[in-house]
Amino acid sequence: MKRELLVLLCVGMMVTGCAGQRTGGQEEPEVYSIDLGGSAHEEETSGKREESAVGTAQSGETAAYQEPEVKSPALDGSDSTQNDPGVQSDADSKNVQGSEDTRDLYTRFLNNEVPAIVGNDFPQNEYAVYNLERGSSYTFAELGKFVDQSHFDPEYMEKTTYDQAQYTYTGCLDSDSRNLLVKFVGLNLYAPDDDSFAVYVISEDKGQLYLTSWYECWARSYTEQYRNGLCSTGGSSGAGDHYSGLSAILSNGIETYIYEAEILSGWWTSYVDEALYHEVFGENGDVPLNVSVYTIGEDKYHTYEFSECTDDQKTLCRTYIDRCRDEAGVNWVTEEQLQEAIRKRCSALGVSYEMLEQREKAEWTNI
Secondary structure (H helix, E strand, O other): HHHHHHHHHHHHHHHHHHHHHHHHHOOOOOOHHHHHOOEEEOOOOOOOOOOOOOOOOOOOOOOOOOOOOOOOOOOOOOOOOOOOOOOOHHHHHHHHHHHHHHHHHHHHHHHHOOOOOEOOOOOOOOOOOOOOOOOOOOOOHHHHHHHHHHHHOOOOOOOOOOOOEEEEEEEEEEEEEEEEEEEEOOHHHHHOOOOEEEEEEEEEEOOOOEEEEEEEEEEEEEEEEOOOEEEEEEEEEEOEEEEEEEEEOHHHHHHEEEEEEEEEHHHHHHHOHHHHHHHOOOOOOOOOOEEEEEEEEEEEEEEEOOOOOOHHHHEEEHHHHHHHHHHOOOOOOOOOHHHHHHHHHHHHHOOHHHHHHHOOEEEOOOO
């Protein structure tokens, strides 16, 4: 009798063990991740991501800019993290939900369902006839009408509206926030039917959307927006007077310059100190001297280069440089000193200096 009970007990243990093994071999819960826009979508077994219905995920995403892959509640409301403690903390869950809520607000703005309030720090253009009034609110359609009003005068031109509107989402180098950027193309800033454009930045704060910043680009300049929030600019004010700059749209939605630079060559280097330039060079004003004037925060830094000069011209260039430093207080720096100043500027803004090299172009979607 005892032997029979022992046999039955062993058989029961084998059956129970097999059942447990089958349970352990069930398919893992579906895993969801967050794209750059903040929308949730399912990971396929091949690793390919499905595009969301609204605000299609842009191609060319890199690991540097993607949201960290997390397990979040399934879209149907079921708990995909059940029996898996510690996979997602309450803070992570709130961040994911907040990202989804922000993306939803941005989508509703593009659909004219919610307005954005013009922020208290929204930049004003003293040369413009019209400015967005701080504290007023605009839907996407109303913002488009403002762009038309401020760029096209029906009394003097046949064209009365922009050509195309587009949008993109960008990250922030000082946080994991996302901003919505809306671009209006074809504004005739330089000539009729040119491709000049204006970009408006919309940010979310505590469930409210705000218009926080804007910039323009016209035919004699260029502006390149990057997915991580960086923005590079450049252009020309003359044959020997060019400019460039690098800015970042931060989590508050304000575009803040990391540095601006004016690049001077030949006669245009007289802008450093015109009186000293004429005293040193006299009639030999067309010297291949190059000077860059960097504005970083509240300070200015000057660099120079004259490798293409003759020996006699180099002597004059050194005299000019020395006198500008000694008599005019010009701050000449080496490339290493310049980069250190940029590094300190990044630190003050809460931005990683290393991220300045991460320049994946933003991709714009037609509205």
